[in-house]
Amino acid sequence: xxxxxxxxxxxxxxxxxxxxxxxxxxxxxxxxxxxxxxxxxxxxxxxxxxxxxxxxxxxxxxxxxxxxxxxxxxxxxxxxxxxxxxxxxxxxxxxxxxxxxxxxxxxxxxxxxxxxxxxxxxxxxxxxxxxxxxxxxxxxxxxxxxxxxxxxxxxxxxxxxxxxxxxxxxxxxxxxxxxxxxxxxxxxxxxxxxxxxxxxxxxxxxxxxxxxxxxxxxxxxxxxxxxxxxxxxxxxxxxxxxxxxxxxxxxxxxxxxxxxxxxxxxxxxxxxxxxxxxxxxxxxxxxxxxxxxxxxxxxxxxxxxxxxxxxxxxxxxxxxxxxx
Numbered sequence: 001x002x003x004x005x006x007x008x009x010x011x012x013x014x015x016x017x018x019x020x021x022x023x024x025x026x027x028x029x030x031x032x033x034x035x036x037x038x039x040x041x042x043x044x045x046x047x048x049x050x051x052x053x054x055x056x057x058x059x060x061x062x063x064x065x066x067x068x069x070x071x072x073x074x075x076x077x078x079x080x081x082x083x084x085x086x087x088x089x090x091x092x093x094x095x096x097x098x099x100x101x102x103x104x105x106x107x108x109x110x111x112x113x114x115x116x117x118x119x120x121x122x123x124x125x126x127x128x129x130x131x132x133x134x135x136x137x138x139x140x141x142x143x144x145x146x147x148x149x150x151x152x153x154x155x156x157x158x159x160x161x162x163x164x165x166x167x168x169x170x171x172x173x174x175x176x177x178x179x180x181x182x183x184x185x186x187x188x189x190x191x192x193x194x195x196x197x198x199x200x201x202x203x204x205x206x207x208x209x210x211x212x213x214x215x216x217x218x219x220x221x222x223x224x225x226x227x228x229x230x231x232x233x234x235x236x237x238x239x240x241x242x243x244x245x246x247x248x249x250x251x252x253x254x255x256x257x258x259x260x261x262x263x264x265x266x267x268x269x270x271x272x273x274x275x276x277x278x279x280x281x282x283x284x285x286x287x288x289x290x291x292x293x294x295x296x297x298x299x300x301x302x303x304x305x306x307x308x309x310x311x312x313x314x315x316x317x318x319x320x321x322x323x324x
Contacts, residue, residue: 092139099245100140179260194222
């Protein structure tokens with residue numbers, strides 16, 4: 001159905017005259033008549049009758065009238081769903097308990113007027129594909145994978161070097177320490193079930209283990225964080241790594257301990273990824289907000305900390321900060 005014809009029909013109904021409808025639509029009166037006639041021919045009924053007082057709606061026209069308005073409302077909603085300035089900014093945060101979700105919450109507090117659609121994709125490959133396809137507007141990821149480069153048209157901004165911490169149960173040998181040297185973890189069993197080969201986090205932990213002689217076990221099914229906490233809480237030998245900005249909740253009786261790691265501190269390098277041809281106006285606000293954060297890599301506040309951190313050699317260079 002020709003929505004311009006439907007729009008013209010409604011303009012005549014609302015104004016009461018073909019001439020006024022033509023002026024409102026910025027077309028000739030002849031064009032209005034032709035559109036209405038074409039719509040009547042398509043429907044097989046007469047919608048309007050010309051009288052001395054103007055245009056009157058017929059019985060069939062009255063029956064069609066609410067459906068005509070619904071058609072134009074549906075058109076408006078469809079257009080709004082794909083217009084960047086009218087739809088929510090869709091951002092992938094990897095996991096809703098992770099530090100990247102916290103970064104996005106901070107942006108929302110600073111810009112409550114910007115509507116957000118928060119999603120969680122599986123890995124960097126899925127995120128980059130979604131950015132290229134336009135199904136998301138931005139993604140928080142560690143980039144780039146060993147031996148890979150971001151495709152042309154995808155840009156990245158380093159936004160957070162997240163310190164990794166050791167999570168232990170109360171009976172673990174390191175449970176009483178406030179912090180431990182990274183080298184001291186050699187020989188301890190660090191359990192991270194569910195690491196999937198080919199992902200950015202698998203590459204991160206593989207490089208970390210190789211660089212410092214750590215034993216990172218990935219055996220066993222991944223039943224989720226609750227099952228992991230249960231096992232760690234009861235074990236005097238097993239520990240795991242968690243991000244310093246990850247929000248964790250466990251039963252009170254578990255008495256788990258988060259232990260800082262230093263000398264150097266292993267950090268997970270989060271970047272914001274986006275497609276350079278994405279026109280969403282809120283993207284610039286998000287990038288500006290993250291780039292101005294005191295915790296952003298390369299900021300004056302973080303400059304003094306960068307000498308004592310470790311991150312994989314494949315991670316995006318610390319001095320790369322694209323034009324905003």
